[in-house]
Amino acid sequence: MRPLRLVWIYPDLLSTYGDRGNVLVLERRARLRGLPVGVTEVNSDQPVPRDGDIYLMGGGEDLPQTLATRRLRADGGLHEAAERGAVIFAVCAGYQMLGATFGGADDAPVPGLGLLDIHSGRGERRAVGEIVADADPALNVPRLTGFENHQGVTRLGPRARPLARTTLGVGNGDGTEGAYSGRVLGTYLHGPALVRNPGLADLLLSWAAGPLPPLPPQAEELAQRLRGERLAAATQQ
Amino acid sequence: MDDNNHRVRLPMRARLAATVGGAAATVSRLAGRDGSVIGGIIGLRLQPDLLSLLAQGRRIVLVTGTNGKTTTTRLISAALNALGQEIASNVYGANMEAGLTAALSRAPDAPIAVLETDEKYIPAMVKATRPKVVVLLNLSRDQMDRAAEIWLLARRWREALADAPGCRVVANADDPLVAWAAAAARQVTWVAAGQRWRDDSWCCPHCGAHLEREGDDWSCRECANRRPPVSWVLTGDHVIDPSGRARPLELALPGRANRSNAVVALAVADAFGVTITQALCELRAVTSVAGRYTQVRRRGCEIRLLLAKNPAGWLEALDVLAPPPVPVLLAVNAQGPDGRDTSWLWDVDYRRLRDRAVLVGGERKLDLAVRLEADEVPFRLVNDIDEAIDAAGAPRLEVLANYTAFQQYRAVLGRTD
Numbered sequence: 346m347r348p349l350r351l352v353w354i355y356p357d358l359l360s361t362y363g364d365r366g367n368v369l370v371l372e373r374r375a376r377l378r379g380l381p382v383g384v385t386e387v388n389s390d391q392p393v394p395r396d397g398d399i400y401l402m403g404g405g406e407d408l409p410q411t412l413a414t415r416r417l418r419a420d421g422g423l424h425e426a427a428e429r430g431a432v433i434f435a436v437c438a439g440y441q442m443l444g445a446t447f448g449g450a451d452d453a454p455v456p457g458l459g460l461l462d463i464h465s466g467r468g469e470r471r472a473v474g475e476i477v478a479d480a481d482p483a484l485n486v487p488r489l490t491g492f493e494n495h496q497g498v499t500r501l502g503p504r505a506r507p508l509a510r511t512t513l514g515v516g517n518g519d520g521t522e523g524a525y526s527g528r529v530l531g532t533y534l535h536g537p538a539l540v541r542n543p544g545l546a547d548l549l550l551s552w553a554a555g556p557l558p559p560l561p562p563q564a565e566e567l568a569q570r571l572r573g574e575r576l577a578a579a580t581q582q
Numbered sequence: 583m584d585d586n587n588h589r590v591r592l593p594m595r596a597r598l599a600a601t602v603g604g605a606a607a608t609v610s611r612l613a614g615r616d617g618s619v620i621g622g623i624i625g626l627r628l629q630p631d632l633l634s635l636l637a638q639g640r641r642i643v644l645v646t647g648t649n650g651k652t653t654t655t656r657l658i659s660a661a662l663n664a665l666g667q668e669i670a671s672n673v674y675g676a677n678m679e680a681g682l683t684a685a686l687s688r689a690p691d692a693p694i695a696v697l698e699t700d701e702k703y704i705p706a707m708v709k710a711t712r713p714k715v716v717v718l719l720n721l722s723r724d725q726m727d728r729a730a731e732i733w734l735l736a737r738r739w740r741e742a743l744a745d746a747p748g749c750r751v752v753a754n755a756d757d758p759l760v761a762w763a764a765a766a767a768r769q770v771t772w773v774a775a776g777q778r779w780r781d782d783s784w785c786c787p788h789c790g791a792h793l794e795r796e797g798d799d800w801s802c803r804e805c806a807n808r809r810p811p812v813s814w815v816l817t818g819d820h821v822i823d824p825s826g827r828a829r830p831l832e833l834a835l836p837g838r839a840n841r842s843n844a845v846v847a848l849a850v851a852d853a854f855g856v857t858i859t860q861a862l863c864e865l866r867a868v869t870s871v872a873g874r875y876t877q878v879r880r881r882g883c884e885i886r887l888l889l890a891k892n893p894a895g896w897l898e899a900l901d902v903l904a905p906p907p908v909p910v911l912l913a914v915n916a917q918g919p920d921g922r923d924t925s926w927l928w929d930v931d932y933r934r935l936r937d938r939a940v941l942v943g944g945e946r947k948l949d950l951a952v953r954l955e956a957d958e959v960p961f962r963l964v965n966d967i968d969e970a971i972d973a974a975g976a977p978r979l980e981v982l983a984n985y986t987a988f989q990q991y992r993a994v995l996g997r998t999d
Contacts, residue, residue, distance in 0.1 A: 357784035357792055362726045363925030369956045388784065390792035390803075406731040412790040473727050474922070492923045494727055536925030540952060567955055571948040 348381035349554055352397035354423065357388045358413045359439055362494075364403030366537020367434065370546050371399060377564050378557055380550075389413060393422030398553040399432040402439030404495075404535050407450040410438040417442070417458055427460050432552045433529045436538050440523065440531030441465040441497055448497070461531060462502035463524050468515075471496045475579040476514030476534060478522040481506060486544040489522070490575050491534030499524070499533075508532055513579055528552045541572050592635050599629035600636065600687040621687055622680030633679060636686035637695070637711035640670075643850060644699045644707055647719025647760070648732075649895045651677065653835070654719060654843040655698040656871045661851035661861035662694060670695040675872060678703050682711070694854075701735055705742035708749065715850055716743065716767075718753040718760045719775070719843070722782045723929070724892040725921030732759060736787055739763035752849045754842075755812045756798045762787040762807060771849050774798060774815040775842040778901070779894035781929065816845040823848070823858055831862070834869045837902035873988070878995045883971045884978045885995065889988045891920070893929035899982050900930075906938035909974040911964070913944035913987040920985050924949040932957045941970045944987040967994055 375382040441447035444463035449455040480486040498518035508523030516522030523532035539546040603625030670689035744766040753764035754775040791804035801808035815822040851861040890899040
């Protein structure tokens with residue numbers, strides 16, 4: 346069986362805070378199901394492999410975000426993979442980069458990758474704190490829990506659907522959080538977003554590998570306890 | 583001006599502000615608090631430019647960086663002891679404007695001050711205190727929910743230092759972000775202090791290109807930015823001075839990070855005319871800094887406390903741990919001073935803990951547990967230090983904790999510093 350190939354895009358530019366967590370969670374949940382899996386880290390001076398199954402993009406400061414976008418556009422590998430139907434999962438700055446435009450260092454709009462029909466700009470206030478959001482029922486993913494830390498405001502166009510509706514926190518800024526279209530999905534839940542959301546991790550894996558067998562409950566126990574603790578703490582706030 | 587006669591006549595109102603602030607600090611200490619900030623807050627309320635008035639005529643060292651500020655401040659103060667003059671210092675780590683003000687108020691006659699300074703406050707504090715020396719140690723991701731992004735921080739340091747012609751910068755040439763910020767200063771003493779954590783400096787802070795890195799050397803492929811030539815070098819346990827002579831450091835403090843801090847302290851001492859022999863003698867006598875590295879005995883178990891607050895700090899601290907089979911207690915909180923976001927746990931590689939007993943505590947132990955599970959490190963959850971001692975069942979226990987978790991354990995174990 347051909348191993349599932351995870352491609353982490355530009356950890357040298359886009360890895361602000363714990364972004365490796367998403368790679369590790371996907372890798373672990375694939376392995377626990379007996380799926381062979383390989384991880385490729387692609388730095389910004391290397392070509393993006395065309396044949397990945399799941400591409401991951403993390404957070405970054407304004408300047409690295411603009412540089413990474415410029416290089417990905419010039420490289421073309423991610424676009425080719427997206428056309429082929431590969432899964433793309435991006436958080437925070439990476440999420441904004443997927444769109445048509447985002448706000449750069451001096452707040453001038455920077456052209457994005459155009460892989461998701463969203464437009465981002467800079468909001469008045471930085472959104473920092475716990476976020477809780479109910480995922481689009483069509484995705485069959487339990488309530489999302491995470492931490493957001495961004496000043497972006499994102500407007501969705503007609504060809505993107507909101508990933509979730511916020512019950513706590515800011516997300517896109519209009520009561521929705523994140524966006525997806527086909528197998529391209531982005532979120533403002535920053536850093537290791539999949540750690541507290543194993544359901545979202547499994548959605549990405551199933552997009553790439555088809556229906557998944559369930560995990561033995563003991564493999565899930567700690568992640569579920571952490572989820573429960575964080576959701577309870579957030580709703581008490 | 584004569585260094586020993588630094589006192590400038592403070593205006594009446596400033597003297598009053600310093601006195602009232604000092605009185606408030608005394609009251610605060612009597613009430614059982616450490617009093618290191620309150621005096622400064624009250625003084626500044628009465629006289630907003632109190633810090634720059636108090637700084638006048640003194641020879642001031644500002645020490646900043648993501649990690650090692652408190653320890654390096656202590657080491658520099660120790661090295662400068664060789665001058666035999668009173669030194670003002672914010673020894674308890676109150677490192678914003680009020681903390682610096684309080685430290686100078688407490689020692690109105692000290693001709694020298696060594697002041698730990700929060701990274702964000704460097705531009706304002708350089709302006710207010712006109713330091714003789716600014717020390718830049720390192721810059722890496724830290725408490726992202728409240729700290730500035732680090733490329734932005736480096737840019738602000740750079741602008742502030744370009745505007746401070748009288749100041750000498752002592753900077754770590756091995757950290758590309760620090761080196762880029764320091765290069766704007768007129769006078770720089772470059773120290774090869776090493777860089778263990780590299781995940782925030784793979785790209786050129788000037789132009790963004792991926793850096794060439796080989797050993798400690800680094801250079802940009804696309805612009806002229808490169809590691810500057812160094813005059814002080816840390817190599818293994820030795821320091822090489824600007825004349826090329828190597829000497830063993832032989833510190834009591836453990837770890838590579840502290841050897842790096844010590845070499846920086848030697849470079850600062852040199853700028854004050856202290857000889858290396860004198861300074862080294864003082865540095866070797868430092869055994870514990872604000873509770874860090876303290877050894878405590880509790881219920882038959884020898885416990886050593888290590889503090890680390892961010893991924894770079896944890897990486898260095900994991901290097902310092904006594905070798906297996908000595909068990910380790912890791913503890914993490916996410917209160918305000920720790921940063922409320924535990925994402926950083928995923929930036930640390932824990933795999934080297936696989937071959938020893940690991941106990942996990944702190945208010946966010948589940949976050950850490952899930953992280954260790956992903957790295958296939960076996961562990962056991964504990965609720966407090968005594969449960970950890972029982973679970974360890976060993977004569978020694980190493981404790982590595984982030985800020986408030988460290989303070990909680992320290993309170994239980996008794997302040998021994």
